[in-house]
Structure formats: C-alpha cells, structure tokens
Amino acid sequence: MTKQADDFSLNLIEQLPGLRRYAAALVGNASLADDLVQDCIERALKRRGSLRESKRMGAWLRSILHNLYVDEFRRRRGEGIEAELASVENDVAVSALPDDSSMRIDFVRAFNRLSVEHRQILLLVGLEGLSYRDISTELNVPIGTVMSRLARARERLREALDMETAVPVRLLSSTGRIER
Numbered sequence: 001m002t003k004q005a006d007d008f009s010l011n012l013i014e015q016l017p018g019l020r021r022y023a024a025a026l027v028g029n030a031s032l033a034d035d036l037v038q039d040c041i042e043r044a045l046k047r048r049g050s051l052r053e054s055k056r057m058g059a060w061l062r063s064i065l066h067n068l069y070v071d072e073f074r075r076r077r078g079e080g081i082e083a084e085l086a087s088v089e090n091d092v093a094v095s096a097l098p099d100d101s102s103m104r105i106d107f108v109r110a111f112n113r114l115s116v117e118h119r120q121i122l123l124l125v126g127l128e129g130l131s132y133r134d135i136s137t138e139l140n141v142p143i144g145t146v147m148s149r150l151a152r153a154r155e156r157l158r159e160a161l162d163m164e165t166a167v168p169v170r171l172l173s174s175t176g177r178i179e180r
Contacts, residue, residue, distance in 0.1 A: 007054065008048055008051075008054070011054055011057050012041065012044065012045075012057065012061075015057055015058050015061050016037070016041075018058060018128060019037055019040065019058075019061050019062065019065060020033060020034070020037050021127055021128075022062055022065065022123055022127065022128065023036045023037050023040075023065055023069075025111075025119070025123050025127055026065075026066075026069055026116075026119060026120070026123060027069065028108060028111070028112045036065060036068060036069060036072075037065065039068050040061060040064050040065040040068055043064050043068065044060070044061055044064055047064075058128075059134070059137070059138040062124075062128075062138065063138065066120065069116075070116065073116070106161060107161065109160075110157060110160035110161045110163070111157065111160070113160045114153060114156055114157060114160065115156075117149060117153075118149065118152065118153035118156055118157070119153075120139075121135065121146065121149045121150050121153050122150070122153050122154070122157065124138070125150055132146045132147060132150075
C-alpha cells in the first residue's frame with residue numbers, strides 16, 4: 001500500500017464516528033444509518049481520486065452520504081415504509097422505553113418531521129459543530145442562506161416540538177367525569 005493510500009485510509013477511519021452520527025441523525029435509525037455509512041464508504045473508496053484536498057474529507061464524505069440518502073428517499077417515495085419488526089424493535093421513534101424518555105421520543109419525532117434541508121443544517125451546526133463558512137462551502141450556498149435556513153429550521157423544530165408535546169385538554173364535570 002502506498003503512503004498516499006495509507007493516509008487516505010487513516011483519514012477515512014478518523015471520519016467514521018462523525019459520519020455515523022450524521023447518518024443516524026439524518027435517518028433516525030441506527031441500522032439504516034450503518035447501511036448508509038457502509039454505502040458511503042464503498043462509494044468513497046471507488047471514487048477516492050475525486051477528492052482534491054484531503055483536509056476536506058469530512059465534507060466530501062457527508063456530501064456522498066447526503067446524496068445517497070436523497071437518492072434512496074426518492075427511490076422509496078412512492079413505496080411507503082416497509083420494515084421488519086426486528087429492524088425497528090430498538091428504534092426510539094417507535095419504542096416506549098421503561099424510563100421516562102418521552103422528551104427524547106418527542107424530539108426525534110419532531111426532528112424527523114423537518115425537511116431534509118432543515119435536518120441537514122441543524123446536524124451540521126449542532127452535531128458536527130461546523131462554522132457557517134464551512135457549511136456554506138460544503139453546501140455551496142451563500143453564508144446568508146446558511147443563516148436563514150438555520151433560523152427557519154430552528155423555528156420549524158420548535159413548532160414540531162410544540163405539536164408533539166401538546167396535551168389535549170379535558171375538563172372534569174362536576175360529577176368527576178371527563179368531558180370531551
């Protein structure tokens with residue numbers, strides 16, 4: 001193995017934890033995230049020659065991963081959701097854990113309601129800690145667009161969380177019965 005291939009492999013391995021976090025937050029399921037990361041790594045290895053600057057590997061990998069996610073989303077759009085029970089048994093979005101994890105479940109559901117662009121911008125800022133300039137470069141959009149998308153994404157997340165945590169109000173009558 002050449003020194004250049006060795007450096008590429010080491011840099012790729014260093015990116016895996018962040019790439020997996022990004023994929024898991026994007027798809028909302030650890031198993032699907034692992035599959036997405038595996039497909040991303042496979043594509044990256046096949047196309048390693050297209051990476052111009054090794055210091056931009058994180059952005060390059062996230063771009064590959066995002067494109068794979070969008071391709072899969074478009075492909076499955078008309079199919080509905082099909083999943084085997086075993087694949088969702090530990091999914092936070094569909095499981096009620098014994099401890100009080102309702103806030104986490106509400107957050108995951110609200111986050112998953114956001115558009116891909118809004119989830120992407122929240123993940124890059126909040127999870128990956130990238131600067132607006134880095135995000136602007138990675139997404140090839142002006143910094144102002146990054147800031148406005150982030151503001152809209154935060155607002156949509158607040159609205160979605162409010163919808164998740166809204167409790168229907170029921171009044172008790174003077175007899176102690178619930179009135180609807």
